Amino acid sequence: QQQVKQSPQSLIVQKGGISIINCAYENTAFDYFPWYQQFPGKGPALLIAIRPDVSEKKEGRFTISFNKSAKQFSLHIMDSQPGDSATYFCAASRSGTYKYIFGTGTRLKVLA
């Protein structure tokens, strides 16, 4: 019940296309869902995060869609660029705790 399932494991997208990464969770107590972007040899950087009281959050080219009833959330990267090539991790957390449950990661490659 503590798992967060992330798919796909890897993704190749053409420049200008839409990248979509999906995550699913079981624990309904989770109430914070961040996405992290990690470049090789660097630490993860917080990209965007959502709480269950909204169904969508957009920041620039990055959008999180959240479906509370399905216990799923996804990251959409619009107009994908080669500079977006990185590994993306979703995570879930419960307020009042310190633990993140990370997804397994998605390696995104955007072709020029």
Added chain:
Amino acid sequence: DTEVTQTPKHLVMGMTNKKSLKCEQHMGHRAMYWYKQKAKKPPELMFVYSYEKLSINESVPSRFSPECPNSSLLNLHLHALQPEDSALYLCASSQDGSSYNEQFFGPGTRLTVL
């Protein structure tokens, strides 16, 4: 300052060495974390300090010893490590654990144990 800094960037050590990793943040955060990350895997929580007290130890072997000298600093002391301990060690911080827990990560220390 919205940055978590870590030193050194790279560390190579033998199995009999003693070394330390250092992490610093000046965001006024009261929770600090150590994570271990293997290649192509998500970060794996090791320790959490909250208000300078050890709050979580995820059953980490005693050859890893954390220390939080003050609210801005976090150390990880390493002794008698094994080659399988080679990994990227990440430090993170957050406001605290009492609300939505936005964690900010440092760039990591790449550790190689020979």
